[in-house]
Amino acid sequence: MYKWFQRSLQNQLIVFILLAVLLPLSILGIFSYSMANHLAKERSTISGQSSLKQLKTSLEFIVNDIDNMSVFLIGNEDVQQYLKSNHKPVQQRWNINGFLSNLTFSKPYIANILIEPLNNNPNISTIPILTTDRDLSDYNLEHHWWSSRYSSRNSIESQQVISMFRPIRSTKDYKLIGYLSIYLDQQVIEEHLESVDFEWNGSTLLMNEGSVIASNDKQLPGSQDIAELYSLVDSNTNEQAITYEYNGNESTIITTTLSGVGWKLIGIIPFKEFTAQNRYFLLLTFISVIIAALLVIGLVLFFVRKVIGPLSSLTTAIQASDPGTDIRQLTSHSSDELGQLIISYNKLNERIRSLMNRIQKNESHKREVDLQALQAQINPHFLYNTLASIHWMALVSREANISKMVSALSSFLRFSLNKGNEYCTVEQELSHLFHYTQIQEIRYPDSFHLDVHIPHEVNQLYMLKLTLQPLIENSIIHGLLPSGDRQGEIKVVAEWDRTFLYLTVSDDGVGMSREKAKQLQEQFLADEKGEVVVGPNYGLRNVNLRLLLHYGSIARLRITSSPNRGTSIKFTIPLESR
Template identity: 40%
Template structure:
């Protein structure tokens, strides 16, 4: 199967087309499912937050109504008269009891309204309270109760003659005399927890989820199921931390199942409504989307496979027939021509093939002729090669003859030239020591000083600690040549060439400067621009520096071996000379 795939264009083309068609289909399906899943999840969360906000609005309405009712009760003149009277007035007692009974019965969520006197008068209430946990709560939370004008209690139990034992939440506030602003009693209005639970149940929360109303300390005031009241919510959701802000959404796992937690704060109190939706509620909807997407992609993929196979067979049939005819051709014999019956791409291919056969026959003949010529040229090239050792030996002979003739100047110049050439060849090595590079530059400048006598002075100032460090060879000589040929030679007066080498931290800085004619600003900028263009052209063939100073080769070699920051830096002023410098990193010493 693998061998058939390698040989068959039809198989390759079919596979590539199927990959090109099916992969985008699969990617589209995955993206569509991911988008649909996220939209479903976001929609479910938004719906949950809207539900919590509606519950919050209903509870906030009750809380504000109770608060307004308490202000209304405290301001009643009969209530004030009854509590301010030094002795209990039976007539005022009866009137106020009837008032509270009418007021309490008008609100379904009111469990009881109770007014106690600081002067020991009989308690006013819309129903007889047989037992209440409120006094114990007030005593336990005396600091909160007395430090504020009103206080909402946590959940506690009340037992009355009308409703029996009920769990209630109460608003408690002191009653003060309107005239003297003196404390004369306490008012408590209790909300039936069963009515709060009814609001939670009627909200249409997910049947498999849970919803709670939390007190300030995250204790459960009411729940959808009526269970775990007065317990901390952390018992239900252990990993739930502090619920910050007016609302939010978070995820958690319990018993291997993922859940989404939503919470919303009541505007008037620091109470929160917390709801939990199991993730599987909206992932069930995602399964339907996944099934629908998979069916659509599967049908599209099957149709794509059928069409690809059909069209591939139709397109490659002429090429299959052509390959069957060509496989029996003997390469040692002249290539036979093939009859062309069509003018489409396959016909053009056959026509080109016939022309190629003719061309190959002509090239065979030409190749035989070229091979004969090449053998003659190779013999001539071998004869023309110069052995470097022959060159060194010849120079040494000239040096010895000059010494024998006591011509020290010629001997010195030939010896210097021999050292110069020996280092330049250097067995093809690219790096040398700093000392070798300096010696090579000194040999060159010594030769040039003999050539241009009394034209310039020269001096080297190189830190001796750098002698054994390695560097790229043939960097200084082209710069010195540039200074002599284009700076000092054109100067009427005698000039100087100075070479500096010093350590700069982990690098070496070399400077070649002369006191020649210098360069004009426009010419200097042009050279800098050309060097910059060489760096930007990368590995391609850069345009040569038109100055002819030989700087381009040094600049490019520096950047290729040491990086773009190691190029040449040129400074020059007309009539003052030119200064060329470069910085290279310090390499290891010679072993």
């Protein structure tokens, strides 16, 4: 993939443009889905609160109706007389029983009504109660209260009920004369809870003091979870929607409180319910993003190829161009940047064609000059033959110094005037250096001594020729001869690390000032920029420029010198084997 990406500008543009378009498009899709989820959650909360409000109204009506009925019953004259009379009036008991039965049958949410006298008269109830799970020990019998849910078994069936308990007092002296219990059918309450029409499926609980009175959820969590839920709801005094993990599912909890009894009506809407409702929207969003992505990819490919096409043609033409043949001209169909680039390319081709024609003319002229140079080789050969004659004449006359000097001069000139390769072996360069010093030792006897230390293993490796001799000449002429009659010393030392040869040429002559050494370094820099050597110090500057041209900046001459302490020149060159 990376190689494909790096292969062409077209591939890179396609990737970058697709990322620039598809990434925001994907982010927009994710944002839209998130907003839809958020709005769905908010809508479910509002819908749930509305449904709970309706349910609260219904339950409060039932509770208030039972409360009003209890007030009516405890003040009823027949009930008061029955609770005060000690002779057990049967007729009055039947009248009260019939009245209570009518009330019970007219109110479907009332399971039973029980009146318990304290004067040992029989209890009165619409349906005889056989057993009950109600525990009165936790309640204050002197006041009105509502019980939690419990089981009550009568002569007909066993049912879950919630009872309202109210003490009955005499209307004359306010003495306690009995108790009234009105049993609320828990099944009717659950039917009301199940009738709640949440927009999303959820659970509804009616709780009192931590216990569940009624619920439409058939799989209630454990008592500890119920207690935690009630504690959370009870502390939510402003009745705001909250998030809670109910029965293992993240859910939205909405609550309200029934006035008068303090019961907590709780609506529970699992997240997965309205998330499931949004899957259709998610599917539509995904399909829209895919269609948009395919459309974008098609448009990007079309426009990128339309823009990059001329550039690709230009690249192909450049890669296939051969300076030795005619370079094909490209046709520009626009005046934009790419069109201007193609026009510039065509102009460059014309320039190249013109330069090639000029080079061909120069090469033709160079061949003519080479023929003239070949004819001029007669003069050096004439010089070599003349020096050879002088050498033999000196030998015949037994002039050893003259013979030695002429022989060295002949070898020196033959090496210097040779128009062969620019490179020679280290051994040849040293031989040329020794021929030069032989001539100079005859000219200036006892003026200097040359000491050479170069590893023998580099003798057959190649270096730039005519490099050491100009440096030795500089040491003799400018360093040792001006020092007087004393014999000076010149050292040539080299170190070899299998790659580079580190050379140092030093003398113990008069040296030079720091200013003159700095001036010489500045001349080196000027020669490097101008590539022409003119003016003083020609020998050193010429060697420095030749080293730079052949080896680069690593071979630049480095000069250190002090007055009356001599001069040291260092440079580094790579050696080659051929």
